[in-house]
Amino acid sequence: MTSRLKKHITGASSTLLVLSVGLGIAGPVYAYQGAPMLDAAVSSGALPAVDDRLPSEPLVQDVTDAIGTYGGTLRRGFLGPSDHNNYTRVVYDALVRHAPDGGKVVPHVAKGWTSNEDFSQWTINLRAGMKWSDGAPLTADDIMFWYESILGNAELIPSTPLWMQNSDGSVAKVEKMSSTAVRWSFDQPNTAFLLALAGQDGADKSIQNLVFAPGHYLKQFHPDFTSEADLDAKVSAAGFDVWTQLFSVEALPHLSGNRPSTAAWVPANGSTVADDTFVIERNPYYFAVDAKGNQLPYIDNVKFKFFADKETLNLAAVGGQIDMQGRHLAMSNFPVLMENSDKGGYRVITYPTFGGSDAVIVFNQTYTNDEAIGDILRNKDFRIALSHSIDRDAIKELAFLGIGEARQGVPAPFHPFYPGDEYAFKYTQMDTTISNDLLDGIGLTERDGDGYRLLPNGDRLDIEISVVPAFASWADIGQLVVEDWAEVGVRAHIELRERTPHFAMRASNDLQVEIWNEDTTGFPFSGQPNFDPRSQPSLTLAPLVGKYMRSGGNEGMAPTPELQRIMDIIDEAKLSGRDRQVELAQELFKIWADNVWEIGTVGLTPMVQGVVVVNADLRNVSEVAGNDWPLRTPGNTRPEQFYYAK
């Protein structure tokens, strides 16, 4: 301990040492400083001293502007248990993270990584002496526990996630090299490995998205380590039917409330996302310090207050009751937020998206509930016709406060993956003559008494657009689109659904058309990109193709050549160097825009979680940051180094 202490004394703490000696302060002297909130526990012996809590090589976290001071509560609003990603985005607890601007992957829980020449083997190095939030050591065994007992358990994870697959679909090999090193071996080069790893943070309430887990805690819920009788008793006591349900809850901190984690804040006293106020408090064993040796996070705790609906949450933001949040704040409220910012004691910053389109109309390519509707959704001319009939200028003015640009769901012009203006603006010109000609051309010539087109079989054509009103004013956009389509004789109606039924219908292939945002354009080759029918969860692009690919062609629907090409591109890009990846990405987005499986409307706006309210006293919040789901914004801006100036 003494040698470790000496080795890691930083400049700042030696100053402190000198100072404290100079002032004649008695008592122990540490290499690092901990939060005053924990002083009582440390002096009573309930908690080890800060030096013993930190790993031997803690992460030295950059701060956005200045070294901070301890204390305070970060208040956020959430919409209940289904809003679990509200938590995920704050803690962003992964082995490696995306940098704030999204430009690269940086070490986080993992100290670093190495790979072999052809990128088929990756070694992840952990921090020696690193601890879980309950003080138990975090070692390579915790990755091996995930690999052997979670990923390797067919009941928990029936089909291997894409990122862990070899080219033949078998599971990649993971080996423990030492207590702090784990090696992944793929049978082919895998250049997207780190990007994939940056998304394995338990997001989406899915154990699919884990890559390390506290074996010492979870073994009590796993049949390989616990007797059947004990486990059954626990399962029924928790009100579940099978052990996998209990395990899936206990494996994620925000559902379990007790599961140790490595995040900056951990659930306080068993608090979960099912609570009215979900409280997470300082993790005394958090592995990062600032450049002066202060253990992070600066802020003591984060409180997620439950709001029954989005409007009251927005009202709370206007009233200054939210300290840092972009999620659920409607861009349409931007003027109200701006006008009340002085009174509410906050400032408003915007994080425009990386590209894509902030409201896209996704057409299910494998819809089978109604054969005639399914055929029409698969018809490319139909989709082109509908794209040309949309008045994007009106959508921009009425739903996007006049900002952004009309575009398809491709990356931003400044992004290397940008496929060119021709594709970004393909089919976005409003021209009802083109629309009507195309619609007549595909046999939708008969009309009913109200002037709406009939299907070739004589049935009424009526498309259901499923909209989740949780984000953005997609319902209004849907309404404008419905009116535009009516102009060319295509009847459609909006169906407002809550997130949960909407997602369930996505998965069960029951959605015809949905409105969502085209995020992930900066990351088409990692995580769960919207372009890949195999993604889970995916948009409603082609659920049966996903099923087909996962079942090895036994179930579902075979992909069209275009969709097959998209998947081939993604697979090839994972094995390719950067230059080839850029080429492939551009090809992907050309195919994407050309086939209009998703009709883009307006993009490059801060509509989706990009209007951010920040407490006037909160510091170290990035003014500019990448905003995308893979980045877990604001997780990528390092909330653990936010602090209050007063």
Place this chain on the structure above:
Amino acid sequence: MSTATTDPEELVDFDDAVLVAPNWKLVWWRFKKHRLAFYSGFIVILIVIIAAFPGFFSTQDPYESATRGSFMPPQGIHIWDKGPAFYAYAAIGKRNQTTLKMEWVVDEETKVPLRLFGRGYEWEVLGLFKSNIHLLALRNPDVDKPIHLLGTDRLGRDQWSRVLYGTQVSLSIGLLAVFLSTVIGIFLGGISGYFGGLTDMIIQRMIELLQSIPPIPIWLALSASLPRTWSVTQGYIAITAILALITWTGLAREVRGRFLVLREEDFVVAAKMSGCSRMRIVFRHMVPTLSSHIIAAVTLAIPVMIINETFLSFLGLGLRPPAISWGVLLQEAQNLQSVALAPWLMLPGVAVIVTVIALNILGDGLRDAADPYH
């Protein structure tokens, strides 16, 4: 009739006219004395006329959105410009580049001349034929931008026209639903009270069952189960039926109670003796004696129905856009930007309040007048 039960000595003070006047005349005289109810009646008639011809009174197609016309505040009409005139000032909207708010300035340089009974967009008269004549119209519709008496909503749609079309839907749903529930109530209450016995037992238990379930959850469940593919018209009819199917029980109870008393009356016995069929006795002889009472009950039930439709739609469970009703309009105003930036979008609430109060006072007056002998 019911004069038989009145103490004859009370009649001495009445004028001769009163003694010989038919029942409806007595009701009318009594009603006229209730000043508030009398004026409420006028308001109700006005509202009914608007509901019948919303297109005539509106200034713009209620569905038409304007790309750069969101959140325009209400515009005033001016009738004096160094002499009688009829115009409004043009409004110029510009987006504030810092707050991104649409800010409107009245341009006092530019006058938009108006006229009465001018031409505008085409509307359907009672679904029979089309007309393009409006009470208030632009003098130069080809040049000037439309005026918005109650401002515009977030999509730039004319709030005045939307409130008027909402009047049609909300009022007619109230009327239709009450009509349906009255028919069901009188029919079931009538046969229940007249026949008694097992019939009465079954119907009364059914009523108790329906009354024991709180109405709001049933409405919510029924409305939520409506197929979303239904058109606006189908949804409208379904909501009407749902409202009616739950609310007939009160009236049925009242009718039954009356019938239990009436069926022992002399005139009923007389009709029975003359060999009238049971249905004829019920609906030809007994129901008319209750008519004044029923009218009063119905008038009081309409505002309740309007409120019901409004709250169902407000919760997003009744009518939904693109249908326009007061509830739908209020639901669309149920957000921060409307409350903070466009308070005029709350005006449909005023329409609801005025209509409901007018109907309630009218119903009150009618109920007082309905039994002129007391």
